[in-house]
Amino acid sequence: MFDRSFLYKLVVAKMPYGQYKGWNITSLPVHYLEWFERQGFPKGVLGQQLSTMYEIKTNGLDEILDPIKKEMKVHQNKY
Template sequence: MALAEMRMPFGKYQGRLLIDLPERYVVWFANNGFPEGRLGRMLQTVHAIKVNGLEYLFAPLRHGKTGR
């Protein structure tokens, strides 16, 4: 799954997997505007998962088990 493989391309957390970004960083984007395009859509998804306490959904992604 792309969400489990995409890395932050810039900034303080450059190179970190999007699913491993700190919640406060993702919330900053929610408050100040997500980037355009695919990265923005992915960050919006990560934001929704983190702020709703659904981070357990990332566990299978971290272990390479995407259900395929």
């Protein structure tokens, strides 16, 4: 069974380090997620979040998060 709270946490999660530190994970550019896919995603929740965003973005499914963003009134931060 899928844990729906995972997507809610994904929508508000921020990148904790690197070039895109402080960005919402849902706003990370595809090329950055592709780099992680080639190098290996980190372990733990962050790795799960990054790999999920990689799958969402590379399959053109970004809009599946829109209802959650709207419900949570999350503004995607880009620096």
